[in-house]
Amino acid sequence: MGPIVSLQDISLRYHSINGETPAVSHLSLSVDPGEFISIVGPSGCGKSTILSILAGQLAPSEGTMEVNGNIGYMLQKDHLLHWRNIRSNALLGLEIQKKLTPENIEYVESLLKQYGLADFKEHFPWQLSGGMRQRVALIRTLAVKPDILLLDEPFSALDYQTRLSVSDEIGSIIRQEKKTAILVTHDISEAISLADRVIVLTKRPATVKKIFPICLSITNHPPIQAREAPEFKDYFNAIWKELDVHV
Structure with a gap:
């Protein structure tokens, strides 16, 4: 099996009115x-x-x-929506991709349970520690099965x-x-x-x-x-x- 990611001789330059700025060479x-x-x-x-x-x-x-x-991207901040509870935050990616099937919802429920968040799924982000919020962000990323x-x-x-x-x-x-x-x-x-x-x-x-x-x-x-x-x-x-x- 070959590599899942391959970059070959990649360069990237930013262009602005002041000229060209090389970022990757x-x-x-x-x-x-x-x-x-x-x-x-x-x-x-x-x-x-x-x-x-x-x-x-x-x-x-x-x-x-x-x-x-498929790519899943996890950023520096968790970007949880403060008006949605933990369960609905974890389902957000599936919702955006219109993949809220019973099977996928069950998968998210299993991730919440497996990684210690099942008892907190009705809580809101502000009620969780920073570490727990990052776990929710990861589960949201894993939910779309990247x-x-x-x-x-x-x-x-x-x-x-x-x-x-x-x-x-x-x-x-x-x-x-x-x-x-x-x-x-x-x-x-x-x-x-x-x-x-x-x-x-x-x-x-x-x-x-x-x-x-x-x-x-x-x-x-x-x-x-x-x-x-x-x-x-x-x-x-x-x-x-x-x-x-x-x-």
Whole structure:
């Protein structure tokens, strides 16, 4: 089976009255079905731009792209509608796509139950913690049964302790659901603990600088426990060095 995502020599340039601004330059990347990759890079290098290209929101200026599956996009904020309860928020994507079939509704109900939200489905977003709201946002994304999940810093709005817990929960859910996932993050530890590979980008215009396959001796454990692996600090130091954060 071939890759589910393939970018070949992709470039993207923004045009304005002031001229042309390169955002991505000759970037090539492939992702296999069921793989979880993390993308890190210097601030402003174009990480989120790559997700926008994959989602079809931006058209590359050059290169070829192949995406063999449906896309689900999870953003930095949960964007739950405050006037809808948790159940109806989780059903929103299906409602928009006109797929509110009994089978799909039952699937959402099962996700709410499986991931600890069944007792809160009549609550409203303001009654839930930030971590629970992010779980609802993920279930809303999973409800439309995407093959590929794009995760644009989905934990960045949370405080550090909550972020650790929620990234652990959501990483475990994605593994259990056997989804292909592409995560953009500034957090090196988060990238290592969740991913099969970490992709390091150059400063803008973004291209792939180095790829780190992640192989930890602690396996089949939640991401938060992966941080205890003896190899973890070596990956962290190597990726930190490649980021050129002083630039």
